[in-house]
Amino acid sequence: MNRRIMMATAAMALGLAFGGGAQAAGMDKVKACFVYVGPVGDGGWTYQHDQGRQAVIAEFGDKVDASTFQENVPEGADAERVLTQMALGGCNIIFTTSFGYMDPTNAVAAKFPNVKFEHATGYRRDSDNVSTYGARFYEGRAVIGTIAGRMTKSNKIGYIASFPIPEVIRGINSTYLHAKKVNPDVTMSVVWAYTWFDPAKEADAAKALIEQGVDVIVQHTDSTAPLAEASKTEGVIGFGQASDMKEYKPSPRVSSIIDNWSPYYIKRVGALLDGTYAQVDSWEGIGAGEVEIGEITDAVPADVKAEAEALRDAIGAGTYHPFTGPINKQDGSVWLADGVTAPDGDLLGMNFYVEGITGDIPQ
Structure with missing residues (x-):
């Protein structure tokens, strides 16, 4: 399913609220994984998300494994399969970087409550381990x-x-x-x-x-x-x-x-490392540098x-x-x-x- 029109009532219900409990304890090492709708060489959307992934590596060094990503993942059943494989493969946090990943993200998150899922440009957070983020x-x-x-x-x-x-x-x-x-x-x-x-x-x-x-x-x-x-x-x-x-x-x-995703990715992975991670919905713009x-x-x-x-x-x-x-x-x-x-x-x-x-x- 491609990024479909969001219903205004659902969007209003979102409320840009913060919720969920903080991570009880920090982690010694985080495995962060990324799912991309296009190729990393597209020169645009996916390229910028991958720049954010690389910024995480530069920021945390050997405290993070951010080498796992999958590009050109269609928005639908294929995305659910890829997400399941990542969760089974030991990913602690998975960033799904397109609106059409909303249903697969929430479906897989429900099956893996100990894995954190971050969905770009979405509005649904069906489980306590799902956060959403976007840019203005x-x-x-x-x-x-x-x-x-x-x-x-x-x-x-x-x-x-x-x-x-x-x-x-x-x-x-x-x-x-x-x-x-x-x-x-x-x-x-x-x-x-x-x-x-x-x-x-x-x-x-x-x-x-x-x-x-x-x-x-x-x-x-x-x-x-x-x-x-x-x-x-x-x-x-x-x-x-x-x-x-x-x-x-x-x-x-x-x-x-x-689109500068680096600050958000660094912040979220850092929160897992230091134990302050909590479910959020983030929508930042020029003022925050995104x-x-x-x-x-x-x-x-x-x-x-x-x-x-x-x-x-x-x-x-x-x-x-x-x-x-x-x-x-x-x-x-x-x-x-x-x-x-x-x-x-x-x-x-x-x-x-x-x-x-x-x-x-x-x-």
């Missing part, structure tokens, strides 16, 4: 949306989306709102690729958007293919997704959203760079929230009144476009 990617998309709105010459932005889940819909809305804020004439076209990692599909999506006159490409897929396609057409820019994708600097990649904005290159005008950096800093300081009203839904109904910020429950279950975005969200 929408904060980074507010920053790149500002750059996109300022730099488009055609006033046409293209967005390559993966699956119609709240995480992706939040990103589309945040990008559009902030592009529109600095450029009222901007429009956004969304292409659903129905994949996290398929360079051929991602390249085709970028090509189709460019042929429609789009000169800014934003992606929520994992490969560098959209940037490679953008590089073929003069004047088209894009952004690194999940990792810096620095090989495309200074253009078409003019900045990036970087979402980073990559270098804004000289292809971006100095005043636009300064504007984007100021927005980044305000979000990080907590003085600005990317979803602050007045904001209407696509049908014109009021979602957030003037000055009101979106509650996390609304964001975690987001299943609508904001006003101004055309097209429907696939069901």
Whole structure:
């Protein structure tokens, strides 16, 4: 099962609460294992998770064995099989790094109560040995949306989306709102690729958007293919997704959203070692360093760079929230009144476009 749309009621019930008892005693050595939805060489999502795994090794040395990982694991029955093998193989903590691993993670966790399971971008914690973690990617998309709105010459932005889940819909809305804020004439076209990692599909999506006159490409897929396609057409820019994708600097990649999982992985493995481990749900962003904005290159005008950096800093300081009203839904109904910020429950279950975005969200 791919990452399906989360129900808003379930997301609200999550409450971002801390729970579960702390680990009774520390461990002399931890075996940490990782399950990846794509290849470690994807240049994006999985690459960044694997960078976090390597950071754990660098941090703890011989106190941790973090050499076990499995890449290209489909979201479904195969994931349950892999998780079972890892649990039987002596893993003390298993990080499952894609939303579609939610059911397999909870199913296997129930069978292995002494193993800790950490599920990325999920919301269900059926057992006391399951924790969830994610990042507020929408904060980074507010920053790149500002750059996109300022730099488009055609006033046409293209967005390559993966699956119609709240995480992706939040990103589309945040990008559009902030592009529109600095450029009222901007429009956004969304292409659903129905994949996290398929360079051929991602390249085709970028090509189709460019042929429609789009000169800014934003992606929520994992490969560098959209940037490679953008590089073929003069004047088209894009952004690194999940990792810096620095090989495309200074253009078409003019900045990036970087997922920095290292602090979280180090913290959780460290908690097992020192005996402070407890079940959590974590959702951090720019302020905590889990979402980073990559270098804004000289292809971006100095005043636009300064504007984007100021927005980044305000979000990080907590003085600005990317979803602050007045904001209407696509049908014109009021979602957030003037000055009101979106509650996390609304964001975690987001299943609508904001006003101004055309097209429907696939069901």
